Amino acid sequence: MSPLTRRLLVIGADAAGMSAASQARRRQSPDRLEIVAFDRGNFASYSACGIPFYVGGQVDDLESLVVRTPDVFRDKYSIQVHLGHEAVEVDLDKGAVLVDDRVNARRRWEGFDDLMVATGATPVRPSLPGVDSAGVFGVQTLDDGVALRSYVRAQKPTRAVIVGGGYIGLEMAEALCALGVETHLVDVADQPMNTLDPDMGALVAGALEEFGTVLHLGQEVVRFETGAGGRVAGVVTAEDTIPAELVVLGLGIRPNSALAESAGIRIGPSGAVAVDRRMRTSHEAVWAAGDCAEKRHRVSDRPVAVALGTHANKEGRVAGINLGGGYATFPGVIGTAVTKVGPLEVARTGLGELEAAQAGFVADGVVSESTTRAGYYPGAASIVTKLLHERETGRLLGAQIVGGPGSAKRIDVFAAALWNEMTVADIAGMDLSYAPPFSPTLDPVTITARKAAQA
Amino acid sequence: MSPLTRRLLVIGADAAGMSAASQARRRQSPDRLEIVAFDRGNFASYSACGIPFYVGGQVDDLESLVVRTPDVFRDKYSIQVHLGHEAVEVDLDKGAVLVDDRVNARRRWEGFDDLMVATGATPVRPSLPGVDSAGVFGVQTLDDGVALRSYVRAQKPTRAVIVGGGYIGLEMAEALCALGVETHLVDVADQPMNTLDPDMGALVAGALEEFGTVLHLGQEVVRFETGAGGRVAGVVTAEDTIPAELVVLGLGIRPNSALAESAGIRIGPSGAVAVDRRMRTSHEAVWAAGDCAEKRHRVSDRPVAVALGTHANKEGRVAGINLGGGYATFPGVIGTAVTKVGPLEVARTGLGELEAAQAGFVADGVVSESTTRAGYYPGAASIVTKLLHERETGRLLGAQIVGGPGSAKRIDVFAAALWNEMTVADIAGMDLSYAPPFSPTLDPVTITARKAAQA
Numbered sequence: 001m002s003p004l005t006r007r008l009l010v011i012g013a014d015a016a017g018m019s020a021a022s023q024a025r026r027r028q029s030p031d032r033l034e035i036v037a038f039d040r041g042n043f044a045s046y047s048a049c050g051i052p053f054y055v056g057g058q059v060d061d062l063e064s065l066v067v068r069t070p071d072v073f074r075d076k077y078s079i080q081v082h083l084g085h086e087a088v089e090v091d092l093d094k095g096a097v098l099v100d101d102r103v104n105a106r107r108r109w110e111g112f113d114d115l116m117v118a119t120g121a122t123p124v125r126p127s128l129p130g131v132d133s134a135g136v137f138g139v140q141t142l143d144d145g146v147a148l149r150s151y152v153r154a155q156k157p158t159r160a161v162i163v164g165g166g167y168i169g170l171e172m173a174e175a176l177c178a179l180g181v182e183t184h185l186v187d188v189a190d191q192p193m194n195t196l197d198p199d200m201g202a203l204v205a206g207a208l209e210e211f212g213t214v215l216h217l218g219q220e221v222v223r224f225e226t227g228a229g230g231r232v233a234g235v236v237t238a239e240d241t242i243p244a245e246l247v248v249l250g251l252g253i254r255p256n257s258a259l260a261e262s263a264g265i266r267i268g269p270s271g272a273v274a275v276d277r278r279m280r281t282s283h284e285a286v287w288a289a290g291d292c293a294e295k296r297h298r299v300s301d302r303p304v305a306v307a308l309g310t311h312a313n314k315e316g317r318v319a320g321i322n323l324g325g326g327y328a329t330f331p332g333v334i335g336t337a338v339t340k341v342g343p344l345e346v347a348r349t350g351l352g353e354l355e356a357a358q359a360g361f362v363a364d365g366v367v368s369e370s371t372t373r374a375g376y377y378p379g380a381a382s383i384v385t386k387l388l389h390e391r392e393t394g395r396l397l398g399a400q401i402v403g404g405p406g407s408a409k410r411i412d413v414f415a416a417a418l419w420n421e422m423t424v425a426d427i428a429g430m431d432l433s434y435a436p437p438f439s440p441t442l443d444p445v446t447i448t449a450r451k452a453a454q455a
Numbered sequence: 456m457s458p459l460t461r462r463l464l465v466i467g468a469d470a471a472g473m474s475a476a477s478q479a480r481r482r483q484s485p486d487r488l489e490i491v492a493f494d495r496g497n498f499a500s501y502s503a504c505g506i507p508f509y510v511g512g513q514v515d516d517l518e519s520l521v522v523r524t525p526d527v528f529r530d531k532y533s534i535q536v537h538l539g540h541e542a543v544e545v546d547l548d549k550g551a552v553l554v555d556d557r558v559n560a561r562r563r564w565e566g567f568d569d570l571m572v573a574t575g576a577t578p579v580r581p582s583l584p585g586v587d588s589a590g591v592f593g594v595q596t597l598d599d600g601v602a603l604r605s606y607v608r609a610q611k612p613t614r615a616v617i618v619g620g621g622y623i624g625l626e627m628a629e630a631l632c633a634l635g636v637e638t639h640l641v642d643v644a645d646q647p648m649n650t651l652d653p654d655m656g657a658l659v660a661g662a663l664e665e666f667g668t669v670l671h672l673g674q675e676v677v678r679f680e681t682g683a684g685g686r687v688a689g690v691v692t693a694e695d696t697i698p699a700e701l702v703v704l705g706l707g708i709r710p711n712s713a714l715a716e717s718a719g720i721r722i723g724p725s726g727a728v729a730v731d732r733r734m735r736t737s738h739e740a741v742w743a744a745g746d747c748a749e750k751r752h753r754v755s756d757r758p759v760a761v762a763l764g765t766h767a768n769k770e771g772r773v774a775g776i777n778l779g780g781g782y783a784t785f786p787g788v789i790g791t792a793v794t795k796v797g798p799l800e801v802a803r804t805g806l807g808e809l810e811a812a813q814a815g816f817v818a819d820g821v822v823s824e825s826t827t828r829a830g831y832y833p834g835a836a837s838i839v840t841k842l843l844h845e846r847e848t849g850r851l852l853g854a855q856i857v858g859g860p861g862s863a864k865r866i867d868v869f870a871a872a873l874w875n876e877m878t879v880a881d882i883a884g885m886d887l888s889y890a891p892p893f894s895p896t897l898d899p900v901t902i903t904a905r906k907a908a909q910a
Contacts, residue, residue, distance in 0.1 A: 064831035310889035338888035376519035416871035429786040433793035434765035
C-alpha cells in the first residue's frame with residue numbers, strides 16, 4: 001500500500017459501522033483508503049430487530065438475519081472485518097485503538113487516520129441483587145439472541161418474566177408465549193408501552209393478556225432470586241415474588257459511549273456521543289453513528305438517544321459519504337416507531353403528552369376510532385388514532401395508532417406531516433388514497449386530523 | 456315556517472350532496488334553513504365504490520353500502536330526501552328547479568334560495584352500434600349495481616366482456632371471475648390501468664391473467680353484437696369478435712354537468728362544473744361538489760374531473776360549511792388512487808410520465824423493487840415503486856406502487872410528500888417507521904426516494 005493511503009478504522013461492524021464503511025468505499029478505492037472494522041461480537045451487519053422473531057421461531061434461519069458476512073465485505077468491498085475483537089482504548093494523540101483480539105487472546109494497537117465509532121448500545125441492567133444470575137438476559141446483539149434461544153431450547157423454562165414493557169419486552173413476551181412458556185411481564189408503570197400515552201398503552205395491555213401474558217403493572221423490581229446452580233429462580237417486587245427460570249430485561253438500552261468518553265470525545269446530554277450534522281464528533285478525525293450517537297429530535301428540538309436500525313443505517317451512510325470525501329447531513333429524527341403485539345399493531349411518531357409538555361408545548365390531544373377498511377368490506381378492523389397538536393397553532397406534535405392489521409403503517413403519513421410541520425387542518429385536507437379494501441371513504445388519518453382541527 | 460327561513464335545495468343525494476346538507480344543518484337550525492334533497496335514483500348516501508364488491512359477493516348486504524337512509528336524514532337532521540325525483544331544469548332567475556317526480560309521475564317547480572348541485576357522474580357509453588343492447592352495463596350508481604347483480608343472478612351469463620381496464624374494469628373483472636364467469640377484458644391501450652405508466656401497468660396485466668381474466672389489449676371496440684331478445688351477444692373489435700352475454704363498460708366517467716350548463720352556469724375545461732375554492736359556481740346562489748364539480752390538480756396546476764367518494768365527501772363538507780354561513784375551502788387534489796387486483800395492490804399519486812410532460816415538467820423516473828416486510832420475516836411480499844421527479848430540482852412529481860399485501864397504503868406517504876412539494880432527497884431523509892413485520896430496515900419509500908436522489 002502506498003504511503004498516501006489513509007486508514008479508516010471502524011469500531012462496531014453492524015448497521016451504522018458497515019453502512020459507513022461501504023459508503024466510504026464507494027467513494028475511495030482501496031489504494032486510497034484502507035478500511036478495517038472490529039467487532040467484539042461474532043456477527044457483522046445483522047438485523048438486531050429480528051432477534052425476538054428468531055427467539056420465537058417465526059424466523060428460523062439465523063443466517064437470514066445477517067445482511068452481509070465478513071467474507072462478502074472482504075471480497076466485494078475490500079473491507080476487512082475482524083469479529084471477536086473488542087476495542088478497549090482509543091488514543092487520539094497517537095491515532096490508534098487498542099484492540100483485544102479474543103480469538104487469539106492478545107492485544108494490539110491499530111492505527112487510524114479516521115475513526116468511525118459505531119459501538120451500539122447495551123440493554124440496561126439494573127444494579128439489583130441477583131441481576132447477574134444465569135438465565136437473566138438482555139437482548140440487543142445477535143449474540144444475545146443466540147444465547148437466549150439456546151437457553152430456551154436447552155433449559156426448557158416453564159416460566160419466564162419479562163422486566164419492562166417496551167418494544168423488546170412486548171416482542172419477547174409474544175415470542176415466549178408462542179413457545180408455550182408461561183410468561184409474566186412486570187412494569188413499573190401502570191401501562192405497558194410508556195412510549196405511548198397511558199390511554200393508548202391501556203389498549204395494548206389487553207392484547208398482551210389475550211395471548212397469555214400475565215401482567216404485573218405498577219410494580220417495581222427490587223431483586224432477583226437465585227436458585228440452584230446460580231440460576232435465576234424468581235423476580236421479587238415490592239408486592240410479589242414471581243417464580244421464573246428465565247428473565248428477559250426490557251428496560252431500554254444505554255448508548256455505548258464509554259470508550260469514546262474516556263478518549264476525551266464529547267458526550268451529549270442524552271448520554272450518547274455528540275455529533276454534528278455530518279456525524280462528526282468533537283474530535284476532527286472521529287465520527288460516530290447509530291445507537292451510540294446522539295440525534296436531534298426535530299419536534300422537541302432536543303438531543304435524544306434512540307436505538308433503531310433504520311437510523312443507524314442512515315447515519316452510517318451520512319458518515320461514510322463524508323469520510324469518503326463527499327458531503328451529506330443527517331436531518332434528525334422524530335421518534336417514529338412501530339411494533340406488533342399479537343394481531344394488534346402499535347405505532348407512534350413525534351411527541352407524546354408528557355414529552356410535549358417537557359418540550360414546552362401547550363398541546364391538545366384528540367382520539368378517534370375508525371376502521372382499517374370500509375366498514376362493510378371483509379377484514380375491516382378497528383383502528384384507534386390519537387393526535388397531539390399545539391393548541392395555539394394547530395401544528396401536529398405527535399400521533400399514536402393502535403389497531404388491527406393494516407393500521408400501523410399509517411403512522412408514516414403522520415411522520416411525513418410532522419416532518420413538514422403541517423397543521424391538523426392541512427392534514428385533514430390531504431388527498432389520501434381511498435378504496436373499500438384499503439380505507440373508509442375518509443381515511444382514519446383524515447378523520448382524526450379533521451376531529452383535531454375542530455377541537 | 457317563518458318567512459325568514461331560507462331554502463337550500465340539493466340535487467343529488469349521495470356523498471357530496473348529503474355532506475353539504477349535513478354540514479349546512481350543523482350550522483343552521485330548521486327554522487333558519489329548510490333543506491330538501493332530490494335524487495333520481497333509489498338510494499341516498501351510499502358507497503358507490505363498494506359496488507364491484509357487492510356484485511362479486513364479497514359484500515352481500517346491500518344495506519351495508521348505504522351510509523344513511525332518508526328516514527335518518529329526516530329524523531336526525533331535519534333534511535327531506537326525495538328519491539326517484541329527477542331535476543330536469545334549473546331556472547336561476549326564478550330560483551326554482553323543475554323536478555320530475557317519478558314515483559307519482561308528475562312534474563313540479565321547487566323554489567330555492569341556495570342550490571347545491573351534486574349531480575355526480577355517468578359512465579361513458581361510446582356511441583357504437585349495439586351499445587344499448589340489454590346486458591350492457593355501466594357501473595356508477597347503486598341502482599346500476601343492483602341491476603347488474605340481478606342480471607348476473609337471473610341470466611347466469613357464462614361469458615362476460617369488460618371494456619376498459621381502469622379501476623372499475625379491473626374490479627369488475629375480479630368480481631366476475633370470482634363468480635365463475637369466463638371474463639375477457641378489452642382495452643385500446645397495450646396495458647391495463649392507463650393511470651399508471653406502461654411499465655407499471657404491465658405488472659398488473661399478469662395479476663389479471665392469474666385469476667382468469669383473458670386480456671385483449673391494444674384493441675379498440677367497434678360495435679356490440681345483439682342477439683336474441685335484444686340482448687348483447689358479443690363485442691367486436693378490429694381484430695376479433697368476443698362472444699359475451701354480459702358487457703360491463705369501464706371507460707371512465709363523465710361529469711353530469713349538462714343540467715348546470717343549460718342553466719347558464721359555467722363549465723370548466725375538464726367538462727365539470729367550474730367552482731371557486733369555496734365550491735361556489737359562477738352563479739352566486741349555486742354551489743357544486745363531488746363528481747360533477749371541477750377540481751384543481753395541485754401538481755399540474757390544471758383543472759381536472761375526478762370521480763371519487765373521498766373528494767365528494769370533502770367538497771360537500773366545504774360547500775355545506777359555506778352554505779351554513781361558515782368559511783371553508785377545498786385545497787385541490789393530487790390524483791391519489793388505490794385498487795386491488797387479486798392479491799396485487801396498485802396505487803398512484805401525482806403525475807405519471809405523460810401527465811408530467813403535458814404539464815411542462817422535465818422529469819426523470821426511477822423504479823425500485825423491495826419487500827413489504829423484512830426479507831426474512833414471514834409474509835414479506837415484493838413491492839415495486841416508481842417515482843417521478845423534476846430533473847432540475849428533484850421535486851417529487853408522482854409515485855406509483857404495485858405489490859403484494861401491505862404495499863398500497865404507502866402511496867399516502869408520497870401523497871403527503873407531494874402535498875408539501877418535497878424533493879426526493881428530503882423524502883429519503885424522513886423518519887419512517889421500521890420493524891421487521893412492517894418493512895425492511897429502510898422502507899421501500901425511503902429506498903426508492905434515495906435511488907431517485909442519486910439518479
